[in-house]
Amino acid sequence: MASFAKNNDKAERSAYAPADNAMLVDSMCVITLGINGPIPHDHPKVTFQDFPAGIARIREGLQRHGFTGNIITWEKDFPIGSPTQQQAHGAFKPFCFYDAAKAGYNLVLWLDASIRVKQRIEPLFEIIREKGYLICQEKHTVGEYCTDAALKTLAVTREEALQMQSCRSGVLGLNLHNQRSAEFLRQWRELALDGVTFPGPKWSGVLGWPRTASDDPRVKGHRCDQTAASVIALKLGMNEWMDEEGFSAYFDIDRQSVRRLQEWKST
Numbered sequence: 215m216a217s218f219a220k221n222n223d224k225a226e227r228s229a230y231a232p233a234d235n236a237m238l239v240d241s242m243c244v245i246t247l248g249i250n251g252p253i254p255h256d257h258p259k260v261t262f263q264d265f266p267a268g269i270a271r272i273r274e275g276l277q278r279h280g281f282t283g284n285i286i287t288w289e290k291d292f293p294i295g296s297p298t299q300q301q302a303h304g305a306f307k308p309f310c311f312y313d314a315a316k317a318g319y320n321l322v323l324w325l326d327a328s329i330r331v332k333q334r335i336e337p338l339f340e341i342i343r344e345k346g347y348l349i350c351q352e353k354h355t356v357g358e359y360c361t362d363a364a365l366k367t368l369a370v371t372r373e374e375a376l377q378m379q380s381c382r383s384g385v386l387g388l389n390l391h392n393q394r395s396a397e398f399l400r401q402w403r404e405l406a407l408d409g410v411t412f413p414g415p416k417w418s419g420v421l422g423w424p425r426t427a428s429d430d431p432r433v434k435g436h437r438c439d440q441t442a443a444s445v446i447a448l449k450l451g452m453n454e455w456m457d458e459e460g461f462s463a464y465f466d467i468d469r470q471s472v473r474r475l476q477e478w479k480s481t
Contacts, residue, residue: 242283242339243319245310246272248327248472249289252300256415256426258475265289268327268472275331282336283321286314302412304383304439308403311388320391323348326384328473330466338387338464341456346395348387349447350456352380356444359437361414361427367405368445372430378448381455383440385465398446405442412438422479 248265269287276285292298293309307324314322321339325331342348357376365372388395405411414436418427427433447453 241318241320242323242336243286243314243317243321244272244276244281244283244323244325244335245286245314246325246327246329247288247292247306247310249292249299251298254300254303254413254415257303258416258477258479260473261476262474263472265327265472268329268468271471272325272327272329272331276335279331279334281334283339284319286310286317286319297406297412302406302409302438303414303416305406305412307383307386307439308399308406311390311399312403315390321387321389323387324383324385325465326467328467328469328471329384330468332464332466335464342387342389345454346389346392347398347447347452348385348456349443349452349454350382350385350461351458352382352440352444353458354380356380356441358433359427359435360433360441361418361436362430364411364414364436364441367408367411368442370445372428372432375445376432378444379455380437380440381444381447382461383437383443384467385461386443394450394452398443398450398452401446402439402443405446406439411442414438417477417479421477424479 246269248269250263250265253260266289269289273285288310292306293313296309297305311322321342323338323342338348355376356378357372359380360375365375388399390396415423415426417423417435418433419425419431420434427436
């Protein structure tokens with residue numbers, strides 16, 4: 215069940231209600247999930263995990279920087295209808311967005327539990343409101359981290375995917391009053407449920423892991439929700455992404471504080 219942290223007492227509005235700039239603060243929401251548990255069999259072994267600690271850190275960071283919106287967290291149960299992390303890595307994210315929409319929020323910002331908030335994030339919500347989304351660049355291409363099977367469901371070739379910039383999925387914002395962003399979310403959830411696009415090995419042909427994502431030596435693994443989000447966004451023309459400098463001004467990533475993995479494949 216989701217946990218709702220209220221920073222105001224305004225009544226919640228129905229999802230996808232018309233935007234009301236006078237009540238913008240009431241529709242801002244940060245969402246995050248941190249559930250300890252098993253991960254896919256083709257991912258590195260977990261040696262430590264404490265995702266709830268990451269959620270507590272996000273909440274404290276938002277409060278320290280005077281965040282005026284609300285926070286929804288999942289710490290025990292996945293959203294209704296969502297695959298578990300073991301079934302499909304990261305597939306819960308679109309379902310968390312839908313739950314936030316049902317609770318009456320239209321400006322929704324996802325933060326992975328590994329994220330550290332460095333300053334006030336209200337300017338990011340202004341970007342989400344005006345542009346319809348906040349998407350941040352990753353350093354690699356889609357094609358480097360996409361299984362052969364996922365290429366088919368995403369309807370792109372390997373060569374096309376190698377020309378596509380990958381986005382980050384650890385920080386992603388949507389304005390759910392925006393039709394294009396709503397369509398992005400619909401497609402993201404659909405792919406999360408197809409049993410093909412999200413599942414896949416973290417590493418393939420590197421770090422001692424067998425080459426299972428693809429026979430193509432340029433492929434290093436699969437990035438699940440991130441790969442799917444990248445292709446959907448680019449196909450929808452959602453291609454104005456925040457660069458590394460912009461991302462780093464607002465956030466740090468501290469994965470080791472919430473989960474540690476034995477990245478090298480043990481023999």
